[in-house]
Amino acid sequence: MQIRTRLTIQFGLLVSGILVVSFMAIYYFTYLNTVEDFYDRLRSKAVSSAELLSEPKIDPQLLKVFDRSNRNLIYNENILIFNERNRLIYSNTDSLSIHVSNYWLNEIRRADQIRYRDGDYYVVGIYNKYAFGKTVVVLGAQDLYGQANLDNLRTMLAIIFLFVTAIVAFAGLVFSQRALLPISRVMNEVEGILPQNLSTRLEVPNQQDEIGRLTTTFNKLLDRIEYAFRIQKTFIANVSHELKNPLTKMSSQLEVSLLKERTQEEYRTTISSVLEDIQELSQLSNSLMELAKVSENQREMLTDRVRLDEILWDTRTNLSQSNKTYKILYAIEELPEEDTWLEIIGNATLLRTAFINLMENGCKFSDNNSVLVQLIADQKSIRIEFSDTGKGIVAEDHNLIFQPFYRGINTANVKGSGIGLSLVERIIKLHNGSIAILPNQPSGTRFVLEFLHF
Template sequence: MKIRTRLTLLFTGMTAALLLLFASVVYFSFSQDREEEYYKNLRQQAVTKANLLLDAKVSPQVLQLIYKNASGSSSQEEVAIYDTAFHLLYHDAVEIDKVKETRTMIREIAENGQISFHTGQLQVVGFLYAHNGNDYIITAAAQDEYGLFQLHNLLWTLVGAFFTAVVLVFLVGQFFARQALKPVSDMVDEVEEITATNLDLRLKNDSKDEIGELAVTFNAMLDRLEQSFDAQKQFVSNISHELRTPLTAMMAELEITASRERPAEEYRQSMRHAITDAQQLVKLSNSLLDLAKASYDPSEIHFREVRLDEIIMDARRDILQAHPEYKISIVMEEANDDSDDDLISVTGNEYLLKVAFINLMENGCKFSHPPETTVTLTWFKGHTILRFADEGIGMEKEDLPHIFDPFYRGRNHRFVDGNGIGLSLAMKIVRLHRGNISVASKPGQGTVFTVELPHV
């Protein structure tokens, strides 16, 4: 069921319930007032007839004649007068006797002063009447034809008005629901035009209500999707380029070697070149896998409390095993109290942090001559701070805004081999740990990478 129809039915149902409640209150209020008013009218007419009998001394035969000749016998009140000993003093129509008074009824009227009830369509009232020092019991019964007719007309009027109002409310509700949800329908039409080939399209946003907020949120999502698609295209393009270079070099080297018979030393040299290219491919593949891991949803990565000094030492050991010629110095600032463990502990993933630190250390060593870098571990307020400093060739000012972009290589790339993934990977890992990474560098004066991580 569409929202428009659901809203219309909900609105119509609520309005119908309110109208039904209102009509019920009006009907039952009118019915109660009519009944009470008619009881009063019966009592008044009965008292008038009793006064004619007791005060004016009108004979009972005359009163009975008036009763019999009155038009509309069902609406003409039937009056009976008794004394308190249940002796009948007067009755309009004894042979009919609509009320059929009993001694118990007379006793109840004498005790309570007045009773009223229904017998069929008739309303009956009985009351104690004091006259000239004597007590009389008077009963009167009649049918309120005019009042019941009005009540019946009121019922049909309310029923007709109720159903007419419900139909009108449904139609009006349909119109207003269509108007209220028209921006949503327009938004659906616009969204259907957006595909993977035209992610640059955006939803129109001419209002500041909830629909406008939805359009803004959807446009923001499209911005992220477009950026993701563009980054993916760029990523695939860069991967293709990076993989093509070592593969082409390897194939060319092998084809040249296989083109004719060569001495054993040339074959060994060719294999060494192929191994070097293969190692570059392995390193690139490992970097891409690490980059993919760093791009995971944080909820999919296992975090626990780890010590940064231990991770740095492990990273240093791995680098020196692969590159014994590198020199990596680690400097730790001393704490003034016993909270040293807490200051250098963070909540994170040990493997990913180690990958980030290895990339930063290797980056410092590769661009320094001799290959040397210094890691300083300190802390300030709620953050643990690591500085990776070298005194190498530094970076140009134009390169600094792009060094964390995947596969970007600055103007100094001609000095060393690389694939441009390491710094981008380090940044993703640091941000995954709710940290921040920055760089300061000048050509010929070295580079300093600063990593800030919230400690435990």
């Protein structure tokens, strides 16, 4: 069901419900007023009849004639007057339509005045006391006039209800169509946006209403989609370039070797160079797989409680053994009061990968192949700094250095794929940490990691 139809139905049901409740209230209170008014007229007529009959000079037959000539919109009235012995002393008709028992007569004397229904008849009973005696007057009649007015009112309310409901349904359909027209326009514009024209943005007529906010949200979503597509294209282009270089080098060396006979030493040199390129290609593919695996949403990978000082020490030992020229200085400025201040919930393998990249970068870009690792821990957070003495990273590259395959202007003479820092940033964010780049004095770069305790 379309929203326009649903809104029309809901609006129609709401207005119809209000009309039903209102009309029922009107009819109910009109009915009460009609009944009360008729009982008042019956009571007045009963009192008048009793007073006339109490006069000694008034003949009962004359009173009957008077009753027939003065109905006052009281139809089929039955006037009954009883004495103290419950004997009927006056009746205005020979055919009674109401039934009066001794019980009701005694109730009238006890309460002085009562009223009740007897089929279609409204009945009032009055205990009349005057100088010559006491009588009970019972007057019953049909309110045909009031019933006709109630029937007319019910018919009129039903017609008004149907007429107003039809108008409301039509008006709801028109106004819902007008209200949803901007959404239809937005839908048509969104359908026209293809991967080839992701730079297109929706027009925002009014940023204050809901449609304007929805359009703004769509534009922000398009910004993120365009950025993702751009990153994907850049990533694919960089991957193609990085894969093409070692493959081209290997192919060229092998083709040159096949042009003529070579000495055993020349073949050995060529094979060693090709193996080096293969290792570079293997390292690149492993980095790409690790980069694809690590995401901020993969919190299920964080299963253990790990100590960062132990991971740093193991990483330093392994990296020093694999490359004897690297010098990794490790320092803890102040021992924490509690060992738990050095622990976080994380994945030791991923953290070791991040620390290796930062240590290796520090050693590669320092003139003396050294990096200083400092650890500071307190009750609130753990802070780790990696400081090198290289040329440093220019300020313009600080916002770009964590993008895959991006390499700064000072890294042209050092081998690398530009994936390491991007992988480090993802691992740190996965562990609810932060990474920042600061200049090192007097030269070099300082990477600052911070993990908060929760």
